[in-house]
């Protein structure tokens with residue numbers, strides 16, 4: 172049976188753009204190094220009046236408008252974020268209140284850069300089992316607030332933003348098979364033994380501070396290509412499709428070289444890979460829904476297309492979802 176289907180998408184970015192050249196004026200780096208090693212040319216950085224929840228609400232409103240529904244019909248909100256407004260309550264409850272659809276289910280998912288994939292698969296399961304009828308799945312981050320701006324090996328890589336999708340529960344009258352719209356298959360993984368390769372060195376229960384992002388970039392890179400190509404293979408096998416059947420791949424936007432290497436390993440043509448890392452940098456849980464929304468709005472991704480979403484992040488956590496739009 173097909174899972175939850177897409178009704179609409181939306182995204183939001185902070186007002187301020189910061190180019191590589193602007194960073195190079197402040198820290199020991201160059202535009203050439205950043206572009207060559209990562210493909211990143213600029214990132215958006217939240218201002219004082221912008222938080223994870225304000226970006227999430229803006230993306231959610233755009234997705235609701237795109238879906239052409241009333242916000243009051245949303246009964247399930249899942250926000251994937253590693254940079255919540257507060258330690259608690261969940262940012263999803265703030266989004267719920269801002270949208271005026273209080274009373275349903277609202278919670279956050281913490282799976283860092285694969286947060287949107289974790290949120291998507293969890294929401295699909297909840298909708299399939301009747302826990303809700305219409306859901307908002309949001310990836311929203313203000314990673315600029317947990318960066319060590321003196322560490323050139325990490326601070327050049329990340330940005331802020333939010334992306335959202337509205338999903339509807341599968342109905343009794345849905346078309347059988349995999350030709351109709353909906354989620355076809357998802358697979359999630361985690362390996363807690365890799366904690367020290369990508370983590371934040373603070374938290375309420377340890378340091379009572381927010382902490383800063385720490386990463387062993389070269390090792391993360393190596394694991395990313397292996398884990399992502401493996402989980403994409405699993406989802407294809409589970410669904411009965413091949414790499415050739417995929418119309419678009421919407422990957423987590425960490426590094427253009429990871430996107431290239433993963434697509435090459437699976438034999439997917441580079442033209443089928445949606446790339447926004449040059450414009451947004453790595454926006455963690457927001458990157459997949461942001462890239463998806465960009466490609467839907469510019470007309471590349473259309474109804475009926477077979478789309479593969481994938482991401483990997485701290486933990487490690489990683490996952491993929493195949494969906495007919």
Ligand code: COA
Pocket residue numbers: 199200201204205208209284323324325327386387388389390391392395425426429453483484485
């Ligand atoms: N500007 C200029 N030089 C920099 C730099 C910067 N911003 N950051 C690092 N360097 C230097 C290093 O100090 C090193 O110098 P050295 O050789 O004199 O020691 C050199 O560049 C190479 O560093 P290295 O870390 O080996 O580069 P790399 O080719 O592995 O690229 C990353 C670094 C971080 C871009 C790359 O490893 C990466 O993208 N990893 C995955 C990150 C990721 O995806 N994280 C998120 C997952 S969710």
